[in-house]
């Protein structure tokens with residue numbers, strides 16, 4: 001039997017390093033080259049023992065491949081997808097799809113015109129825990145969903161903020177981190193966020209981007225949501241530090257999302273559900289608490305396997321450009337609301 005080898009390149013070797021290592025461990029998939037233009041990238045390329053290109057366009061030009069994983073800074077996503085489209089190869093582009101709606105739309109257009117598969121890296125949609133809570137909420141176990149509260153509250157290390165793109169327009173915790181939580185909440189609840197209000201500040205570090213924000217989200221279907229974001233406050237209450245899905249971060253036994261329904265509530269990722277007996281309903285009676293077990297998985301690896309299936313034409317991209325653009329619209333509406341101190345309606 002002929003063994004078909006799928007050839008992939010990884011563009012960007014910080015977040016992209018895990019993909020590169022995962023590819024090396026896979027059967028039937030080869031890593032043709034990597035791109036990066038800093039010392040960390042050259043050290044990592046040596047460890048991977050694959051060719052390094054300091055300009056990713058040379059990598060795309062000189063190596064034969066079926067797909068590329070783009071883990072470049074946000075403002076470089078559009079140009080990199082355009083280059084993949086010109087080569088006619090599949091693209092997995094990191095989240096957020098882009099820093100602006102226009103750039104996000106351009107990415108979708110490049111992929112459509114060249115008819116290349118486009119997958120956006122909202123990898124938490126591949127998390128067993130995320131999919132379990134989506135199933136629980138959809139099943140009606142909590143009754144009608146009334147509200148949600150989310151937190152991304154943690155302190156990043158000082159070195160993180162030496163990268164210029166992270167602390168200037170196009171970076172910041174709303175675009176870099178809230179993009180994950182907003183996408184999660186859209187995916188888990190299936191709700192359409194249509195109006196947002198936010199108050200943000202930058203007084204922890206005084207950079208050009210926010211370092212904290214309090215956010216209120218309204219949905220077309222009715223449930224309301226609150227969300228606190230900060231990347232400069234020591235705290236365990238974030239997906240990163242509670243879900244235990246990324247070995248880079250120590251896991252804390254805490255929660256980051258809370259879902260409230262007419263029949264019960266659930267915390268994520270502990271999966272603790274609180275309900276009442278039908279005959280003993282209300283605050284005079286004890287709440288019944290149970291924990292739902294979920295087997296852990298590695299969502300980034302699951303996403304990579306899905307990308308390979310997309311390349312092989314065995315699956316359609318589970319996170320399309322259009323869907324990722326809806327997440328981006330919410331994130332940018334939050335930024336606009338905070339800047340203008342006005343409620344912002346999100347256009348379809």
Ligand SMILES: NC(=O)c1ccc[n+]([C@@H]2O[C@H](COP(=O)([O-])OP(=O)(O)OC[C@H]3O[C@@H](n4cnc5c(N)ncnc54)[C@H](O)[C@@H]3O)[C@@H](O)[C@H]2O)c1
Pocket residue numbers: 011012013014015016035036037038041053054055056057070071072073074076094095096121122123163176
């Ligand atoms: N899905 C996730 O959980 C997750 C986590 C972290 C970052 N990200 C996303 O991944 C992307 C990259 O983030 P990061 O933190 O790794 O960024 P980074 O700035 O730390 O790393 C960027 C990488 O791209 C390389 N690079 C930059 N310009 C280049 C060029 N012109 N040619 C070749 N290489 C070039 C750099 O050398 C570096 O290896 C962003 O879109 C970010 O939002 C996603």
